[in-house]
Amino acid sequence: MPAVGPPRGGIAVELTAALAARGKARVVAGLKALADLRSDAQRTRCLQEGAGVRAMDALAGFANDVEVVRAACAALQNLAYAANNCVPLVRDGAHTAVMAAARAHGGDVEVARAACGALQSLAVAADNKVPLVRDGAHTAVMTAARDHARDVAVTRAACAAVMNLAVVADNCVLLVRDGAHTAMMAAARAHDGDVESARAACGALRNLAVAVENRIPLVRDGVHRAVMTASRAHRGDVEVARAACLTLRDLAVADDNDVALVRDGAHTAVMGAALAHTGDVEVARAACGALGYLAVAADNCVPLVRGWAHSVVMVAARAHAGDVEVVRAACGALRNLAVAAESRVQLVRDGAHTAVMTAARVHGGDVEVARGACTTLCNLSLAPDCRGTLTHDGAREFLAYVSGTHPGDATLQDYCRRVVL
Numbered sequence: 014m015p016a017v018g019p020p021r022g023g024i025a026v027e028l029t030a031a032l033a034a035r036g037k038a039r040v041v042a043g044l045k046a047l048a049d050l051r052s053d054a055q056r057t058r059c060l061q062e063g064a065g066v067r068a069m070d071a072l073a074g075f076a077n078d079v080e081v082v083r084a085a086c087a088a089l090q091n092l093a094y095a096a097n098n099c100v101p102l103v104r105d106g107a108h109t110a111v112m113a114a115a116r117a118h119g120g121d122v123e124v125a126r127a128a129c130g131a132l133q134s135l136a137v138a139a140d141n142k143v144p145l146v147r148d149g150a151h152t153a154v155m156t157a158a159r160d161h162a163r164d165v166a167v168t169r170a171a172c173a174a175v176m177n178l179a180v181v182a183d184n185c186v187l188l189v190r191d192g193a194h195t196a197m198m199a200a201a202r203a204h205d206g207d208v209e210s211a212r213a214a215c216g217a218l219r220n221l222a223v224a225v226e227n228r229i230p231l232v233r234d235g236v237h238r239a240v241m242t243a244s245r246a247h248r249g250d251v252e253v254a255r256a257a258c259l260t261l262r263d264l265a266v267a268d269d270n271d272v273a274l275v276r277d278g279a280h281t282a283v284m285g286a287a288l289a290h291t292g293d294v295e296v297a298r299a300a301c302g303a304l305g306y307l308a309v310a311a312d313n314c315v316p317l318v319r320g321w322a323h324s325v326v327m328v329a330a331r332a333h334a335g336d337v338e339v340v341r342a343a344c345g346a347l348r349n350l351a352v353a354a355e356s357r358v359q360l361v362r363d364g365a366h367t368a369v370m371t372a373a374r375v376h377g378g379d380v381e382v383a384r385g386a387c388t389t390l391c392n393l394s395l396a397p398d399c400r401g402t403l404t405h406d407g408a409r410e411f412l413a414y415v416s417g418t419h420p421g422d423a424t425l426q427d428y429c430r431r432v433v434l
Contacts, residue, residue, distance in 0.1 A: 023062045044081070069110040151184075283300040308322070308350045351365065366390060
């Protein structure tokens, strides 16, 4: 069935007349017509005709009437589904209008759903993200999520709005300062069985963890535990796994976090995700990166190897042998794990040396992979018990190969000379 278009003369014209006459029934009918538009072409045309401004006029003129407010917020939410409408809607103040409505009718779940849904869509546009945070959109959706904690629709929209707003680096520190991360964690706990809430909450936390200044306070406040819990609860969902692994990887970049992260089981979470989603390259990249950063802390290396982190990294490198990002991260992780003297024999026994040599041959032209492989061999060769196996398995020939492949790289040449065979 074809979509039903706006009434003759346009919805904006009808709303203008209805507002002038203070005819509530006509106003609600016009707003519902806006909320029922089914194509972006209709939404864009109606906005261009002034329907968005008329919906905001309805909010102002009937501010205390919850029926009109529900209909007006739903109308603005629907108009915001059209990507071309988002910037002009914010320019005209649609975001402040729905935020004011949500404050005035804080106890009404339908208003909260529509207001959060509108802000979620408005926050998709790159040009809107900074002004929305500046005007407090994040606090509005956080308040709605708290006031309607049991409503899954409000939770999904609020978390998605924060996720969209946190894409911009300039917003992230302010969002954490205002408690966006704690709101996301509370939302994920309240709806721990809902995968859409988990995706949005973990996505928001992932974006917040990109900011360097946020990483230590996020771990202090337990964000790592929140994404680990979500990853376990939704083990089969690749989007949750990606977001959780990326969050943990970025949190692990801060050296001061690494021991606490391993103590709390971050390594087992990313390993579990990598094994559950072996075919997904994004999970593999993030998991290998996380394990590599966690292994920077000397106190972590032995427990990581005992927990088979090296095996998970090697599985990922084999499964995604053609992906240079996975291979770089895997070689870096094995290099860091091989720093611990207690782990070297086990690493060689389990084939870490052959894994990095194979990876460097597959990506012969990539100097970063070659460096990672050579530094891994250098660390492993510090154990006398490993040298015979390294020699038997072709380390000498491999070093000649990479040295000849990258003759101009002084750093690589130095690594090759340091390997003791």
